Amino acid sequence: MVYFHESVCISPQKSFPDMDLSEVRESENNLLDVIEPNYPGIPAGAKRRMGKSVRMAVGAALPLLEKYPLPDGIIIATANGGMEDCIKFLNQILEYKEGLLTPANFVQSTSNAAAGQIAMVTKNHQYNTTHVHRGLAFENALMDVVMLIEENKDAGYLLGSTDEISPYNYNIDRLAGWYANEYIANRNLYHSKAKGTIAGEGTFMVWVNGEAQGASARLVAIKTLHGEDVSSLQETLKRFLSENISSGQMPDILITGENGDERQQPYFDAVESTMDARVTVARFKHLSGEYCTASSFALWLSIQIIQSGTLPAVLIKKRGSSNASRQILIYNNYRGLQHSFMLVSAP
Amino acid sequence: METAELKLQVKQQIIKFLNLTTVKPEDIKDDEPLFGEGLGLDSIDSIELIVLLSREYGINIQDPKEGRKILTDINTMVAYIEKNRTK
Numbered sequence: 052m053v054y055f056h057e058s059v060c061i062s063p064q065k066s067f068p069d070m071d072l073s074e075v076r077e078s079e080n081n082l083l084d085v086i087e088p089n090y091p092g093i094p095a096g097a098k099r100r101m102g103k104s105v106r107m108a109v110g111a112a113l114p115l116l117e118k119y120p121l122p123d124g125i126i127i128a129t130a131n132g133g134m135e136d137c138i139k140f141l142n143q144i145l146e147y148k149e150g151l152l153t154p155a156n157f158v159q160s161t162s163n164a165a166a167g168q169i170a171m172v173t174k175n176h177q178y179n180t181t182h183v184h185r186g187l188a189f190e191n192a193l194m195d196v197v198m199l200i201e202e203n204k205d206a207g208y209l210l211g212s213t214d215e216i217s218p219y220n221y222n223i224d225r226l227a228g229w230y231a232n233e234y235i236a237n238r239n240l241y242h243s244k245a246k247g248t249i250a251g252e253g254t255f256m257v258w259v260n261g262e263a264q265g266a267s268a269r270l271v272a273i274k275t276l277h278g279e280d281v282s283s284l285q286e287t288l289k290r291f292l293s294e295n296i297s298s299g300q301m302p303d304i305l306i307t308g309e310n311g312d313e314r315q316q317p318y319f320d321a322v323e324s325t326m327d328a329r330v331t332v333a334r335f336k337h338l339s340g341e342y343c344t345a346s347s348f349a350l351w352l353s354i355q356i357i358q359s360g361t362l363p364a365v366l367i368k369k370r371g372s373s374n375a376s377r378q379i380l381i382y383n384n385y386r387g388l389q390h391s392f393m394l395v396s397a398p
Numbered sequence: 399m400e401t402a403e404l405k406l407q408v409k410q411q412i413i414k415f416l417n418l419t420t421v422k423p424e425d426i427k428d429d430e431p432l433f434g435e436g437l438g439l440d441s442i443d444s445i446e447l448i449v450l451l452s453r454e455y456g457i458n459i460q461d462p463k464e465g466r467k468i469l470t471d472i473n474t475m476v477a478y479i480e481k482n483r484t485k
Contacts, residue, residue: 096440099417153415153449154442 053197054266058257059111060351061085064338070355072363078237083251083340100155102133104215107254108165116173119258123206124178125166128192130185130343132162134217165213186385189347190275200261211256212344240311240337248310251340255347266398268357276390285321291392301330303375306349308383310336315387322382329373333366346383353379353395405476415450428472456484
């Protein structure tokens with residue numbers, strides 16, 4: 052069994068140090084950027100060199116590692132790593148004709164910079180891995196932790212995700228049609244009927260081990276799927292539910308990564324239609340924006356919901372007859388190609 | 399360019415190259431050590447400063463020992479720039 056204990060989230064909403072979704076922060080120019088804290092725990096010399104995604108990851112990891120100072124591994128998911136530093140470094144190569152280049156942008160741009168910096172700041176020499184499978188980076192990191200805990204029952208791990216908005220990369224993705232050309236306010240995200248969505252970013256860190264005592268939530272199962280076929284997705288979901296939920300039962304809440312992009316709506320509709328009237332349907336991308344590891348924001352929300360027993364009204368799309376919030380199914384898809392289901396329950 | 403003007407420019411360039419977001423040019427004293435005490439720069443910063451001298455002033459430092467003397471403080475940097483700059 053895999054249990055989630057304390058978690059930290061830095062997001063475009065008020066999530067650090069505690070969740071407060073009483074007011075939704077609005078997007079600007081189709082971007083939802085994070086509310087960054089001051090990161091008092093990061094040494095000043097290191098902080099000034101860090102790009103945003105690395106800074107967010109280290110800043111979120113340090114409060115957890117104060118409480119759990121000896122992780123048996125640090126497992127981080129990031130699809131793009133320090134994208135802005137990467138762009139700066141590539142521009143330097145062009146500007147200075149592959150001549151004299153400075154090291155900081157390169158060092159910070161690598162995908163494993165976040166996991167490496169967390170290890171260096173906390174002097175941790177254990178297992179250290181970064182998963183970079185685009186829209187399934189976080190799910191792969193989580194599966195890595197699941198396998199590690201199966202092999203090491205007494206071990207504890209820092210699991211996290213981090214991705215940042217890079218203005219340069221945002222423009223490339225917008226030109227490719229992944230972000231909307233017209234202005235969309237996040238409060239109107241699901242009514243936009245646009246091709247494309249709004250961009251987001253964020254960091255999530257959680258302490259994971261095999262102990263139920265003191266846990267906030269439990270991972271029941273996780274499943275990933277590559278493909279564009281809606282019926283295959285629905286079949287996979289039915290099989291996933293039959294394998295992990297008692298016959299005739301449904302999760303209390305479905306949280307989907309619906310993002311207002313009309314091209315991806317058939318997948319969300321298919322998953323929603325598999326649920327029955329008991330299930331409350333919720334969604335989160337109007338709070339986080341779209342990014343490769345956004346499913347980790349949904350997991351953080353799920354942990355908060357299970358722990359508090361309350362589903363914030365701002366998330367609800369359709370209220371079901373079940374008032375419980377003990378078991379939550381998260382469905383996310385990235386660009387209609389990379390799909391994941393995570394089933395989380397009370398410990 | 400006057401020495402005082404060049405000193406201000408070098409301080410601004412150091413702040414920009416090293417991303418010293420909380421430091422202002424007037425916070426950097428001309429005779430204050432750049433490394434260890436003072437600004438508290440480290441070895442990675444020294445590489446950034448050597449790149450700065452090359453890009454902005456056309457000065458290529460080959461000998462690390464020479465680099466350490468040049469990068470002692472603002473006075474030593476500016477004196478070397480005035481004597482050796484090619485742009």
